[in-house]
Amino acid sequence: MPSRKPKSLSRWSLPLLVTLTLSGCSLFGGEEDVVVMDPVPQAQTQFAAKTLWKRSVGDGVGNYYSQLAPVIADERLFAAARDGQVVALDKQDGQVLWKQDLSDLPVNDNRRSPRLSGGLTASYEHLFVGSENGVLYCLSQETGELVWQTEVAGEILAAPAVDDGKVVVNTSAGRLFALDAEDGHLLWTASDDLPKLTLRGVSRPVITSGGVLYGRADGRLNVLLLENGQLAHLAKVANPSGSTELDRMVDVDAAPLVLGNELFAIAYNGELVAQKLISGDELWKRRYASYQDLAFGLIDLVLTDSKGHVYSVDRSNGRERWANNQLSYRNVTAPVVFGDYVLVGDGEGYLYWLSDTDGQIVAMQQYDSDGLYVPPLVDGDTLYLQTRSGDLVALQRP
Template identity: 35%
Template sequence: MKPQRNTPALARAGAWPRGGRAVAVIACVAMLAGCSTIKGWFGGDGEKAAAKRAAEPAELVEFTPSASASRLWSASAGKGEDQLGVRQGPVVADGRVYAAAVDGGVRAFDLQSGASVWHYDSDLRLSGGPGVGDGLVVVGSLDGEVVALDAATGAERWHATVPNEVIAAPVIGQGLVFVRSNDGRLSAFDAASGERRWFWTRELPTLTVRGNDGPVLGPGFVFIGNDDGTLAALSLADGRQMWDLPVAQPDGRTELDRMAVIDGTPVLDGTVLYASSYKQATMAVDAPSGRPIWGSDRGGSSRPGLSVDKVLVADRNGTVWGLDRSSGSPAWEQAGLARRNLGGVAVHGDYAVVGDLDGYLHWLRLDNGEFAARERAGRAAIKGAPVVADGILVVQNVKGDLTAWRID
């Protein structure tokens, strides 16, 4: 059964049921908001108030900044995702920022100044962020439409369809466009013509976290994290599965306990692939062979960041971890952002950066995880991972607003 679309209550909870299980949805509302107990739902007013306080986002603590973040420019991509839970974000290539909005089409901006370069207007509800490569900008919609645009001009090059909504940014490279739809399918299209070359499908678990991310490309391979907690390597030529590996085991007494989804795009550096799971697990893998190098019991569903010596992950409780790249052991943890619904982690110079539910950006020192700077990008949540290019960090919030930052 295909997943339902556009159910705000589920999007706010951060979970997406397969098969309409109302009891599981209620559990998700409590658990994914950061609750450690449901005691008090059926108790007195005092217990209810205590449970409510325990679920509230941590208050931001004051600190003495050791770095200065400055806003370079602001712009709008259009009407953003709001409560859809699709984690839209921009992409940067060749000195331009490309961004899509649910209502507003696709826009290109100059990275340095934020000046508008072109605008592709569309009635499609563009839900995933754009992908860029091979002279194309490609974006998908809530209705399974895929549109490829000329990266230089914004002119439409081709159009295709997939069987389900697209809430992940397409990935482009090696002559192909890869589109992940929300039914567990990865489709490969010819980058020049839009003709479908092959598709691969992974069966979805009954319950999974709302939102997913794109695959990552390697020489002759495409790697994808799945909703069942596995990481798979596919042949670029024909989509044949070369190996798969569990990053986290979907075990537990309930479907909620068994959620092990890998929703953030894995990170490939050389021949080592890093993937992180909602079930508090991160793994380093030898990409050509699928051989595990190390595993850690710290992790999260959002996209990890990678520095010279650390893997940066934000777990579902709001703790940011700096894991040693060679062993996976924790070098530091920053627990000051508890229950603030953090997005993916980016590396910006000597800092890890993450956005939160109130639109704040937090810069953490890579050496020890201490707060270095904090600025507010707007008053709407930041769910997607920031992107960094040429020393500039760009982020998009759920209202479709873009901001660009430097750090000194």
């Protein structure tokens, strides 16, 4: 059985459900699969991206749920592994600038590993990364030395947000914490009630216009004042409905997307909604279900839904531009827009290049049979791809 496990019988993760059923196990104790992964699509590859360099980042994240994605600050690329390895690389040639092993720190003496999962975020010359142990680490971008560490209630499964001298983390316990970016002391906290059943994941908070935006497990979107954590606005993204607890799961795990004065959000078993950022007035809504972050191009929003289907939607009115259904249940990552292409990875390590015009797969290549779990990081004409087994690959745009 895979190593991603629910914390209790009342808390399942969607990535867990997909993994269990695809490995021949059933939620209901039977031998028959509930869903079946589509085979690798047959596509005529029109080009191959050039590999600039490849490095190893510890043992990666293995089969665990993780959103541990690399980040860039200036000329440095930062990446981490679940077991506590954090590295800084020159983004041009992959030269290792420093390494830090957080498993050596005293806070981890009585634990199996640091279990890094939420991050990375680079800001204020610091690097922030959270863990399933409820520890937020702050490192120096220059040297990798530990600046401070703070424990909070709940697992940190999403990257923190940093602005105005504050670090905001969202935890699996339904609590949001704001910490001082310089020393990690607690500034304020906010709490939400959790439904009986939730996905294993939380919304990455977003800071904009003096507010903190984040999705909740009950289908709502909160806007808090960054200064003190007071509730400024509460928006509904999805209404629980259905005859079972699974049907009524409406987690808003995707990070809110702010473009100008407009806000976009999506829920699992819910809808994709567009609202005015300040007033909260609804512009449009469409029936899509996802727990992955949205991407955007010049005129569209791009999403991967809970079945692994990829969609492009006109962000001015919500009308569907195209859909690609070739990757059903392949544990598809969130999408990114890269020039004229939409890129997604899958659970068998394939990276797919979809035409932004019609959604057709124009190129594909396998980078790690253990799988891809986060989308590529786009930096100009270069892509940085991190795999489950810990490989970090720099690719040049064709």
